[in-house]
Amino acid sequence: MSETSVQLELIDQLRNRSARVAILGLGYVGLPLAVVFAEAGFHVVGIDPDQRKVDTIRRGESYIQDVPGEQVRRLVAEGRLEATTDFAVLQHADAVSICVPTPLRKTGDPDLQYIVSATEELAKYVHPKMVVVLESTTYPGTTREILLPKLGDKKELVVGENFFLAFSPERVDPGREDWTTLNTPKVIGGITPACTKVATEWYCQALQTVVPVTSTEVAEMAKLLENTFRMINIGLVNEMAIMCNRLGVDVWEVIDAAATKPFGYMKFTPGPGLGGHCIPIDPLYLSWKLRALNYTARFIELASEINTEMPRYVVGKVQDALNESCKPIKGSRILVLGAAYKPDIDDLRESPALDVIGLLKQKGADVAYHDPYIPRLDHEGWAMESVPDLMEAVKQADCVVIVTNHKVYDYDAFLQSAALIVDTRNALGQAGKNNQKVVRL
């Protein structure tokens, strides 16, 4: 079979949905993607070593807030979505997407162990007429330098001819309803133009907008530009908050005023620190790669330094606010409101709430927390449950610290009942301004 015919045959199978799709990693990225492909008419099998996730899907339930359980139930019942821990099903797959975690090591260096192990499993079953797309965020060069040698070392496989490899960064923003996996434009770059073409054909079948680029490195770097842009702008606005505080100027009013400019400005807001699986981590993949090339990514390092200090800055605010009431932080009852890293979701990963609570505990405060989406925290040597009676806890606290501005909270009630509030998100808005018992970031 000539190379062109393999490519054409695979494209044909993708178009007529007879291609079998496999998703490696069924987390925040993989499960929504699996569901989108299944809805588009593909047979999808999700592979994850986490037996609990696999069992949950098999029962027709969801563990990801953005994926309704009802949808999983229907797709599983119709036989369009399956889940397994058995990688051997990859031998029957034609189109494989890798959505595994890319965390940092304790040293702050990239930890590619999940990409490597998923790729090594896939390498056992990779075969001609297969397209593979890496979705995990990583440094430029990963697809070509790590995946290609592991997947393409079988004699019968020639990348771009009978086997196709690409990178497509996931952009999902958990909890968001207007931009989802389905309608957020998807960038795809292949190892060769043929790889880009096949991967684009596949993704076009299910996603509304696909944006092909000329290489895996461009696609990898595009994701890092997006997240580095956010991280640096958050660092900038956090420093603005610190500078405004020194100047005695209301940073929130400054930001709203600047945001009236209809062009050339994008609004970012300060907060207690960075959270989530992407913004605090992804830019460090880039700076690590550049360090290996003898280059220091100065913007990233500076913004990272400012953002990392924000939980400590918040604790300083709490300490100063208590001091005004002649109370030491040691022994004071402090209630942290919101533990998720952003509003209205149950994602705790890298949440600054964990650092704020840890620092308060270190200083001897009697800390409790409440989060409607996170019933229990278990973090580096300490664990606690969300308080059962929110308003009673608000009344009892010497200081309430708003860390995550969940929409379901009744902020007027907090204002009425709390003795002292440190508001790190401007959740109280105008009502918190010039209020004796409110300290804002």
Ligand SMILES: NC(=O)c1ccc[n+]([C@@H]2O[C@H](COP(=O)([O-])OP(=O)(O)OC[C@H]3O[C@@H](n4cnc5c(N)ncnc54)[C@H](O)[C@@H]3O)[C@@H](O)[C@H]2O)c1
């Ligand atoms: N969560 C987000 O909002 C988001 C957004 C954009 C990009 N990303 C990126 O997408 C990637 C995945 O993130 P996530 O949030 O879905 O992570 P996650 O931790 O929610 O899910 C990853 C899944 O991969 C599974 N896994 C681990 N090793 C595996 C292996 N060898 N084979 C198969 N499955 C394996 C884990 O059990 C887990 O279920 C990361 O690189 C992340 O940076 C995440």
